[in-house]
Amino acid sequence: MTSSKKPNSTRRSTSVSLADVAERAGVSKMTASRALRGTTGYSAETRALVLKIAEEMGYVPNRLAAAFGSDTANNxxxxxxxxxxxxxxxxxxxxxxxxxxxxxxxxxxxxxxxxxxxxxxxxxxxxxxxxxxxxxxxxxxxxxxxxxxxxxxxxxxxxxxxxxxxxxxxxxxxxxxxxxHFDAGAEMGRYLANRYQGPFGYIGVRDEDVNLGAERLAGFTSALLECGIPAPGRKNKNNSPVTTTFLKDKASFYAGYYGTEQLLTANPDLRVLYYLDDNMAVGGMMLCQQKGLKIPGDVAIAGFGGMDIGAILPTRLTTTAAFxxxxxxxxxxxxxxxxxxxxxxxxxxxxxxxxxxxxx
Amino acid sequence: MTSSKKPNSTRRSTSVSLADVAERAGVSKMTASRALRGTTGYSAETRALVLKIAEEMGYVPNRLAAAFGSDTANNxxxxxxxxxxxxxxxxxxxxxxxxxxxxxxxxxxxxxxxxxxxxxxxxxxxxxxxxxxxxxxxxxxxxxxxxxxxxxxxxxxxxxxxxxxxxxxxxxxxxxxxxxHFDAGAEMGRYLANRYQGPFGYIGVRDEDVNLGAERLAGFTSALLECGIPAPGRKNKNNSPVTTTFLKDKASFYAGYYGTEQLLTANPDLRVLYYLDDNMAVGGMMLCQQKGLKIPGDVAIAGFGGMDIGAILPTRLTTTAAFxxxxxxxxxxxxxxxxxxxxxxxxxxxxxxxxxxxxx
DNA sequence: TTGGCTTGAGTTACCGGTAACGTTACGCCG
DNA sequence: CGGCGTAACGTTACCGGTAACTCAAGCCAA
Structure with a gap:
């Protein structure tokens, strides 16, 4: 069944190889290869025969071999x-x-x-x-x-x-x-700065010591500054107009929920909250609702991402849609x-x- | 730099091969291979030397070749x-x-x-x-x-x-x-049947003509029947105690939202709604809130999945957590x-x- | 000292494809 | 009918590893 030029050679693999197909079809390996790949260099009959034999024998091409043998065919x-x-x-x-x-x-x-x-x-x-x-x-x-x-x-x-x-x-x-992301954050910053005086807060997460979405926050902050939003000054070491908190957690509804609670407890005067993403923003909304805070009357909320949860809330979430x-x-x-x-x-x-x- | 036994042979690949490393280390390919893979058949010095040379030459193993050549080493x-x-x-x-x-x-x-x-x-x-x-x-x-x-x-x-x-x-x-999934649906069915008389509705989606979560619905339905929940009878061709709707859409908050609207418009008497997943259930909740329906007073809602949105809502979602x-x-x-x-x-x-x- | 066992390392034969090249057959054209 | 170009097909040489086998050296016990 499996064939080889040296009859005493041992086959490691039991599956049907190109050589098997070629031999059975009475053509060379090369011809069989070309016919199967549909390039050029064969007659219509040859191709039909090879395809038929391959089908009959249950031939499965070996892309490992193909990729190995060609160094261009690796997809x-x-x-x-x-x-x-x-x-x-x-x-x-x-x-x-x-x-x-x-x-x-x-x-x-x-x-x-x-x-x-x-x-x-x-x-x-x-x-x-x-x-x-x-x-x-x-x-x-x-x-x-x-x-x-x-x-x-x-x-x-x-x-x-x-x-x-x-x-x-x-x-x-x-x-x-x-x-x-800097621009996306800045656009949101300008939008909010035109509508609210602040003070502004941001809730994000840190994963393995990196602050996710840091560039958006940077753009956001920079836009606020350009719009003349002052830094609150007190307990704000870096003198930024945004009071930030980074949770050591996954970005999730729940993180947004308790992150908002933490931030608002420490800074009850915050009036505008920007979030790492929509899920966290929605978590924040839920907390505000629970505390009886009106959105956006008492606290304005903006997210990021354009995730579809934002679109169906009773009050539609302000956000930046990413595609x-x-x-x-x-x-x-x-x-x-x-x-x-x-x-x-x-x-x-x-x-x-x-x-x-x-x-x- | 690139070496080969036959000096006139042309190398297709330009990268460092095992043979290159072996030659430079003054051992055979096989010894180099064993040393790099850390099997057996080499001395500590040989191994250290081979590793050092490989490092120096920037050798990157070729798993294509390894997988191809071994038929057991394919991971x-x-x-x-x-x-x-x-x-x-x-x-x-x-x-x-x-x-x-x-x-x-x-x-x-x-x-x-x-x-x-x-x-x-x-x-x-x-x-x-x-x-x-x-x-x-x-x-x-x-x-x-x-x-x-x-x-x-x-x-x-x-x-x-x-x-x-x-x-x-x-x-x-x-x-x-x-x-x-049948059991999961049945468990929810029993739970709800013990608390509500119905009528029951289900909102799911169909993707390429297959109803997702069909087994859960089957289990759910079967449990209701066992608990003696009667089929509403009218406009219910299959005589099931559950009025179902399958949207041709992705399972999403939004699908849950408008699916609920459709189902409730056609069947304003429904009092318990079961959903394909939590996202859709939350969409349904949002619609109910918007329509002024009390949950669970007017409409009870149950989802599936244990997605974390359910845990932070003002009213926590009843659902089945999947791990x-x-x-x-x-x-x-x-x-x-x-x-x-x-x-x-x-x-x-x-x-x-x-x-x-x-x-x- | 000898013989057997262990261990390190080399040799050889592939694996199943593709590329490059050589050869043959055949049609076309003047 | 000869020259030529091209399509069809065969051959061969790899590609870069691994497995199986072989062999030499070293070691220890008898």
Whole structure:
């Protein structure tokens, strides 16, 4: 059944190989390969015969061998993201997967949290599969990790965060697809500063010592300053117009809930609250409702993300909509282009949209 | 720099290979391989030297070659899930990835929706990578797909749904890790039937012609019948005690919101509503609030999933908590055991927990 | 001293594809 | 009818590892 030129050779694998198909079809391995892949170099009859035999024999191509033997035919891509617990990355990943699978690329994914060493370990491990491209979540990272990404010889795209724009990038940095979080925060800051005098508070989370969404907060703060919002002064060491709190927790409804409670207890005068994301903002709303605080009368609330919970609340949440699925798809497209050698811009801004809800 | 026994041979790849390291270290490829992998058959000095050289030369192992050359060393696993938009599968996937990566297995993931043909295509494509195991989401599938899974020669585990239990399984079926959705629905049904007389309604969604969570609804319905809840009779073709509606939409807050509106408009007498998941249930709550309906006074509401939104609402949601992360981890463990040849039970029930909230 | 056992390290033969190149057959054209 | 271009197909040489086997050296006990 399994055949080989040397009859005494032992076959490790029991499955049907290209050689088996070729022999049974009475053609060479090469011809069979071409016929199965549908390139050129065979007659119609030959192709039909090979396909028929392959089907009959239950031939399953071995992409391991293909990728190994060619070093151009490897259609693996690595995708490295911090978490899947937030719906954020789930949707981005879905967008990525959709596009990649549509052109027969296989994603291998890693969920690495916010720890640089874990990320680096995963990247090394992923590279040993010789993927033809890499997708990583854009975030602040250690010099070692950044250097690692810069020294890659395969195309790489950073998603989610544009990290300050073109001028701050080095040539060797990966492409970026996402939006400018600083600007998104600033836009919300301006919007709120035009409507409220403050004082302003912010509730976010810290994961493995990194403050998530730090750039948005920076943009937010900067916009408030530009709009002439004064820093409260007292118990505000960095003299910022925003009183912040960072919970050591996952970004979740519940974190928003008790984070708001903590912040308001320590600073009962706060009148405008900005959150790391919509889920936390909704948690904050729930707390305010429970305490009998009117929104936005007593406390104005703004979130981030445009998650669909915000749209159905009795009072619609004011937020910044981010287009997660689109980021995934756009990033995948950009990477595929780069892999195929087409020119691609280093920065792709998919934008955001300020959603004027009723909570702020 | 790149070396080869035949000096005139052309190297396709430019990267450092095992042979390069071995030559520079003055040992054979095989010894270098063993030293790098840390098996046996080398002295401590040899190993240290090889590691040092590999480090110096920037050697990156080629797992493609390793997997190809060994057919036991392939530590790829395929993970096939319907969607990542619901946080449900995100958390399961995170659990899976955690466990797999901890033993250096690489997951390749596919997001295939609820279409049998798409799933089958993905499975075929994934198999061509010769993974050592497969994780698929447990759900109703076509005979073709079920047969395909049964004929696999590699270990496979179905997650999420125990699908009726041991007696309904065939020997060739994949292992299952999850919980019994019928029982979960039945438990909720009994709980509600003991507190309310009805009439009962259910709001779910249909994706590509499959009703998600159908087994839970079946269990729910069956429990109501057992508790003596009568079918309303009129406009209820299948004579069920539950008036159902299935939206052609994603399971989301918004779907729950307008689904509830539709159902209540058509059936204003409904007094107890059961939902596909917590998000939809919360959407329903929001609608009720907006219509001035008291919960649970006018309408009682129960969800499913134990998503954290339910825990922070002013009135805590009555629901069934499912342990998604644990399902992922348990499933990965089971698959790894099976791959390593250890005995594993065909069914692993991670259970659920009825959460007695304040909405029902 | 000898023989057996352990241990370190080399040798060889693949694994199942793809790329590159060589050869043959055949149609087209003048 | 000869020259030529191209389509069809065969051959061969890898790719970068791993498994199985072999062998030499070192060690210890008898």
């Amino acid at each position: 693996l891509v690595g995708i490295c993201i911090p978490t899947l617990s937030r719906e954020l990355y789930g949707q981005i990943l879905e967008g990525l997967e959709n596009r990649f699978s549509s052109v027969n690329y296989q994603p291998i994914v890693g969920v690495v949290g916010y720890d640089d060493e874990v990320e680096l370990a995963w990247l090394n491990s992923a590279l040993s599969w010789r993927p033809s491209g890499l997708v990583v979540a854009g975030r602040e990272r250690s010099l070692a990790n950044r250097t690692f990404l810069q020294s890659l010889t395969i195309p790489c795209v950073e998603i989610w965060n544009l990290c300050g724009g073109k001028d701050t990038m080095e040539k060797s940095d990966p492409m970026r697809v996402g939006f400018n 997660r699925l689109r980021i995934g798809k756009t990033a995948a497209d950009a990477l595929l282009k780069k892999i195929s050698g087409s020119p691609v811009g280093v920065l792709t801004d998919v934008g955001t949209e300020l959603v004027r809800g009723e909570t702020a | 790829l696993v395929g993970i096939c899930i319907p969607t990542l938009s619901r946080e449900l599968y995100g958390q399961i996937l995170e659990g899976l990835e955690n466990r797999f990566s901890s033993v250096n297995y690489q997951p390749i993931v596919g997001v295939v929706g609820y279409d049998d043909e798409v799933e089958l295509a993905w499975l075929n494509s994934a198999l061509s990578w010769r993974p050592s195991g497969l994780v698929v989401a447990g759900r109703e599938r076509s005979l073709a797909n079920r047969t395909f899974l049964q004929s696999l020669t590699i270990p496979c585990v179905e997650i999420w749904n125990l699908c009726g239990g041991k007696d309904t399984m065939e020997k060739s079926d994949p292992m299952r890790v999850g919980f019994n 998604r992360l644990r399902i992922g981890k348990t499933a990965a463990d089971a698959l790894l055991k099976k791959i390593s040849g250890s005995p594993v039970g065909v069914l692993t029930d991670v259970g659920t927990e009825l959460v007695r909230g304040e909405t029902a």
